[in-house]
């Protein structure tokens with residue numbers, strides 16, 4: 476099995492539902508993401524259970540606070556042993572450097588630290604309402620450059636910005652992209668979407684999929700089908 480590129484978003488109300496769902500998944504086929512909703516109800520205990528079941532966990536709490544607070548939160552995530560954790564790049568370079576610095580003692584076992592650029596639910600027209608006058612691509616690039624200068628491993632962005640970011644920041648800077656939608660699947664609240672195959676063609680490293688897998692009648696079969704598409708697009 477090559478690198479597991481799919482991260483399934485466990486956006487469930489509680490641990491019971493999340494565990495019933497993950498037990499239908501093969502940990503060789505995907506990683507999983509625990510976000511604000513599930514972590515607020517189920518907490519670290521659920522993350523430990525997911526580890527016991529063999530899943531790598533992306534703890535998606537998008538920390539955004541003063542450097543000291545974010546650094547301590549990222550350290551707590553490292554203590555939990557998660558595979559990946561994220562912060563908001565708009566928290567600034569000092570915040571990101573503090574988050575990166577606190578991971579030093581963990582060496583190669585540290586979680587990957589990535590920064591959210593512009594949420595995939597936002598369209599370019601929404602940027603002025605939060606005070607951003609530059610274009611969406613300029614904003615994503617500027618925040619990704621900031622994250623790289625702070626020593627982070629990569630960013631969360633949409634797959635639509637992947638070609639630009641890989642060109643500007645290099646192949647090793649990880650791109651994690653939500654807003655992935657198989658052809659014909661509803662976009663819901665996502666604005667900047669792309670299909671799994673197109674995202675791989677654009678150079679994305681990890682694809683985040685929530686509703687397309689959770690709402691499938693056979694999640695593991697959907698996962699296998701998307702993994703197959705990924706393999707075909709990697710050659």
Ligand SMILES: O=C(O)c1cc(=O)[nH]c(=O)n1[C@@H]1O[C@H](COP(=O)(O)O)[C@@H](O)[C@H]1O
Pocket residue numbers: 484486510535537561591593594595596631632653654655663665683684685686687
């Ligand atoms: O950091 C994230 O994971 C994230 C960033 C972003 O810009 N957009 C985004 O959708 N996400 C998360 O990715 C998942 C997407 O879920 P679906 O839209 O159901 O596939 C959700 O759990 C979001 O919280």
